[in-house]
Amino acid sequence: MNSANKDNGYLRNLYRSSSQGWIAGVCAGLAESYGQPVWLARIVMLTLFVFSGSLGVLLYLAGVILLKRRPLSAREAEPRQPKFDYGQPLTQRARALAERMRELDRRLQRMERYVTSNRFRYDKEFRDL
Template sequence: MSHKRRELYRNAEQGKIAGVCAGIADYFGWETWLIRILVVSGVLFGMPFLILGYVAAWFILDKTPTKTAKVNYQGHESNYAKGQQPKQSADVAHESIKVKARIWQSGEPAKQALYDIARKFRSLEGRVQAMEHYVTSTEFTVAREINKL
């Protein structure tokens, strides 16, 4: 069993201040809000060295490379409710859906995962319908006859 070696990065796209908490959450596979609550609680309850650690991590850690940036699934429902366009169908067909098993783990809640799966199937159904329309058209028949020559 081979495990992919993960590296710790700052996730500036999902971060509030510098992306340190978001990077730690990505590294451990936890939700970002949980890491933020732990850090703020630690500072409030007598661990001020966490502020120094946060600032040090801000300067030490590199930003997440764009090719390994993770997709944040938390905002899907609110984005669609605001009338924004969904992802392109090519992106929808190839995106992976990770359902969280525990509340602190990263991933999608089951309700959001079902919504995304339904959206994925609608996208794929549209592509299949377009292929069926082309195969049953006279354009396809003519192209096939020309290729036989």
């Protein structure tokens, strides 16, 4: 059984990126490994640095020490599917909701026309007999 170590990417394809890295490739490597955009990993690291200062720097240095640069023989990771499925884009959901509201409005208008019509009054009188 293979044990997880630095040389095999901890069996999770965790390496520092040699192609997209700016400083040492830690953020880009993590983003590639988890199938997220690189800019998102950089924003998270920058936010962590801004709000915690030294913790962000220490985590980045730990990444430099613990993660090996991606070797040429290592397979490029297929981007993982995001853990959450957000469904349809917001614009499509808004259009579908607007269409449902229009249909509801049309049904309500038909009902109001019937309730205010003479036919409703006659139907009511027949039921009351």
